[in-house]
Amino acid sequence: MKISFKLDYKDSKTNARLGKVLFNGKEYPTPMFMPVGTQATVKTLSPEEIKEVGSGIILANTYHLWLRPGEDIVQKAGGLHKFMNYDGPILTDSGGYQVFSLAKPKDISEEGVKFKNHLNGDTLFLTPEKSIEIQNKLGSDIAMSFDECPPASASHDYLKQSIERTIRWAARGKKVHNNPNQALFGIIQGGPYEDLRKYSAIETTKLNFDGYSIGGVANDGESKLDMYKAIEYSTPYMPEDKLRYLMGVGDPIDLIEGVIRGVDIFDCVIPTRLARHGHAYTKMGKINLKNNQYKDKFEPIDETCDCYACKSYTKAYIRHLIVENETFGARLLSIHNIRFLVRLMENIRESIQKGTLLEFREEFVQNYYGGKYEVK
RNA sequence: GGGAGGGUAGCGAAGUGGUCAAACGCGGCAGACUGUAAAUCUGUUCCUUCGGGUUCUAUGGUUCAAAUCCAUAUCCUCCCA
Numbered sequence: 139m140k141i142s143f144k145l146d147y148k149d150s151k152t153n154a155r156l157g158k159v160l161f162n163g164k165e166y167p168t169p170m171f172m173p174v175g176t177q178a179t180v181k182t183l184s185p186e187e188i189k190e191v192g193s194g195i196i197l198a199n200t201y202h203l204w205l206r207p208g209e210d211i212v213q214k215a216g217g218l219h220k221f222m223n224y225d226g227p228i229l230t231d232s233g234g235y236q237v238f239s240l241a242k243p244k245d246i247s248e249e250g251v252k253f254k255n256h257l258n259g260d261t262l263f264l265t266p267e268k269s270i271e272i273q274n275k276l277g278s279d280i281a282m283s284f285d286e287c288p289p290a291s292a293s294h295d296y297l298k299q300s301i302e303r304t305i306r307w308a309a310r311g312k313k314v315h316n317n318p319n320q321a322l323f324g325i326i327q328g329g330p331y332e333d334l335r336k337y338s339a340i341e342t343t344k345l346n347f348d349g350y351s352i353g354g355v356a357n358d359g360e361s362k363l364d365m366y367k368a369i370e371y372s373t374p375y376m377p378e379d380k381l382r383y384l385m386g387v388g389d390p391i392d393l394i395e396g397v398i399r400g401v402d403i404f405d406c407v408i409p410t411r412l413a414r415h416g417h418a419y420t421k422m423g424k425i426n427l428k429n430n431q432y433k434d435k436f437e438p439i440d441e442t443c444d445c446y447a448c449k450s451y452t453k454a455y456i457r458h459l460i461v462e463n464e465t466f467g468a469r470l471l472s473i474h475n476i477r478f479l480v481r482l483m484e485n486i487r488e489s490i491q492k493g494t495l496l497e498f499r500e501e502f503v504q505n506y507y508g509g510k511y512e513v514k
Numbered sequence: 515g516g517g518a519g520g521g522u523a524g525c526g527a528a529g530u531g532g533u534c535a536a537a538c539g540c541g542g543c544a545g546a547c548u549g550u551a552a553a554u555c556u557g558u559u560c561c562u563u564c565g566g567g568u569u570c571u572a573u574g575g576u577u578c579a580a581a582u583c584c585a586u587a588u589c590c591u592c593c594c595a
Contacts, residue, residue: 153586163519172549174550175550177550181550182553197549199549199550202551231549234549235550236550238552239551240551245549254551255551256551257551278591285549322576353549355548355549355550356548356549359548383549384549386549387549388548389548392548404548404549405548407547407549407550408547408548408550410550411547411550411553411554412551414552414553415546415552415553415554415555416553417547426545427545428543429544430542430543463553468553468555491567
């Protein structure tokens with residue numbers, strides 16, 4: 139059964155929406171945060187732990203799984219769900235982000251993108267058709283169109299020709315996509331430019347995808363202001379009855395700002411990466427547990443948190459694990475950080491329900507930034 | 515008792531007359547991270563009122579100039595008795 143989306147409610151004071159993703163007889167409420175599991179694993183977490191923290195959809199990556207173990211192996215295993223023992227919904231990114239992180243502009247042609255394999259330097263070639271074919275074999279529930287994800291520094295001229303090509307790539311991918319059990323999403327690009335976002339959104343939605351995402355955001359130090367503009371310039375042209383996905387975001391405040399601007403789902407590596415680097419989200423802001431001051435703090439990371447790490451372990455112990463580079467520390471912090479974002483989304487949904495989302499935002503900023511948050 | 519080598523910043527270790535407050539590694543202290551080339555990367559680590567001050571086991575000496583050369587002391591390691 140193909141995954142589907144139902145829009146339930148629209149906030150009157152903001153563009154926020156409440157809805158649900160329907161999959162396998164289960165409902166996953168939106169707005170939602172999706173943890174990233176690039177290599178068919180949310181780093182350090184078992185599928186049981188992923189569910190325990192309350193995550194719904196998780197991400198995997200086409201590029202990485204194409205290289206290893208190869209889409210044929212995953213297919214032979216019976217698809218991603220069986221391969222990794224996860225029965226919740228899985229979204230695969232198309233490899234578009236790797237166009238940004240691995241390829242050089244000159245490696246991008248109408249046909250596709252030339253990559254240097256980051257494992258051994260081999261030259262590889264990925265096309266929209268190939269990306270869809272791989273995602274089909276991986277058996278994800280949501281496949282993403284293969285796009286170019288340009289850097290924040292890209293000029294208006296470059297972006298213009300880039301989004302036109304990305305739209306042609308989206309059409310090519312859609313043409314070869316024939317898996318009735320897999321949704322296919324289109325990706326809107328255009329940097330912080332109103333005309334380009336509008337153009338990209340209108341042309342991409344004409345192709346009638348199952349959902350739409352806003353891409354090319356939060357790259358290489360793009361300002362938050364530009365990110366918010368990118369969302370604001372895109373959503374007016376995105377259909378209301380389809381899932382809206384802001385790719386690669388992330389930061390707690392950005393999740394709130396994204397929802398206010400009409401986004402339904404988000405994904406980001408940041409909670410798990412920060413965890414591996416010793417950082418923890420708390421209501422009162424992000425803390426670096428590696429800091430000396432936590433060495434004898436025998437208290438949970440966040441008194442108000444209901445996660446496994448906070449229920450059973452202290453800052454001092456987790457700090458010790460992180461400092462000693464023990465994987466259990468990364469695991470506890472990953473559980474905590476994802477749980478923090480999942481609870482943040484729960485609170486956001488509650489506030490939408492109550493019509494107090496903007497007040498919730500103020501309260502969050504007051505606590506998390508000590509009131510000193512300024513959009514730049 | 516005889517002989518050889520050596521003592522450099524928190525630790526290990528380069529440096530053997532000026533470009534040396536002294537490479538590099540570790541450890542320490544911070545910072546960054548937004549569709550994961552990311553358990554990674556960056557900064558900093560003698561003192562300082564940022565003018566400068568005090569260092570290379572100790573003391574004395576040679577020299578315009580010493581971590582580097584000489585003398586003595588001291589400690590460590592190894593070898594022979």
